[in-house]
Amino acid sequence: MIKTAILTMSDKGSKGERIDVTGPSIRSAIENNGFVIEYYKIIPDELEMIVDELKYLCDELKVDLVFTNGGTGFSQRDVTPEATQMVIQKYVPGIGEAMRLKSLEITPKAMLSRAIAGIRNKTLIVNLPGSPKAAIENLEVIMPALPHGIEILIGTGGECAR
Ligand SMILES: Nc1ncnc2c1ncn2[C@@H]1O[C@H](COP(=O)(O)OP(=O)(O)OP(=O)(O)O)[C@@H](O)[C@H]1O
Ligand SMILES: Nc1nc2c(c(=O)[nH]1)N[C@H]1C(S)=C(S)[C@@H](COP(=O)(O)O)O[C@H]1N2
Numbered sequence: 072m073i074k075t076a077i078l079t080m081s082d083k084g085s086k087g088e089r090i091d092v093t094g095p096s097i098r099s100a101i102e103n104n105g106f107v108i109e110y111y112k113i114i115p116d117e118l119e120m121i122v123d124e125l126k127y128l129c130d131e132l133k134v135d136l137v138f139t140n141g142g143t144g145f146s147q148r149d150v151t152p153e154a155t156q157m158v159i160q161k162y163v164p165g166i167g168e169a170m171r172l173k174s175l176e177i178t179p180k181a182m183l184s185r186a187i188a189g190i191r192n193k194t195l196i197v198n199l200p201g202s203p204k205a206a207i208e209n210l211e212v213i214m215p216a217l218p219h220g221i222e223i224l225i226g227t228g229g230e231c232a233r
Contacts, residue, residue, distance in 0.1 A: 076110035080141035085115040121154035129194040141201030159189030173212040
């Protein structure tokens, strides 16, 4: 079982002005698929809050995987990739590259997501875009490779086929 946290970055959602559809969509897409959701929270697009949450999830709760959603675009308040960059020790460029490459087959707007992924200690952090459609499309791209990477990261296996 992969211990997973879902962190929704949404100014409107955190103020109760919009129901978070994306966080629960991610949950239902991965639950019962070898992933167990240990944490879910909606927070505003505030750099320091995001950094603190990510550190808590990696260092205290020690989840294997964090999916962030929202705050990857061009608006002034979009700072999720910057917060992620501040806490990771290793950058995993292939995850963002794959999400954008495959998503460009769906919409040219895919290039507007600045999502990144990286590792802090034994936790993988993956940024997903904010809309439910975009988040699930991006998630579907990376799902086939994620369990293998996490097994290697947490040391429970992960033999690469030769
Ligand atoms: N958590 C969410 N749940 C449902 N829909 C969302 C969510 N996040 C984003 N969306 C949808 O995707 C669109 C683009 O997302 P974006 O993050 O740019 O919106 P926003 O209104 O600036 O976000 P917010 O105020 O929530 O930070 C939104 O207008 C909304 O329709
Ligand atoms: N697969 C996919 N990726 C996508 C989209 C989409 O509809 N499908 N929307 C894009 C759009 S319109 C934006 S602005 C960026 C950033 O989204 P965010 O600011 O909500 O994080 O994700 C992009 N990535």
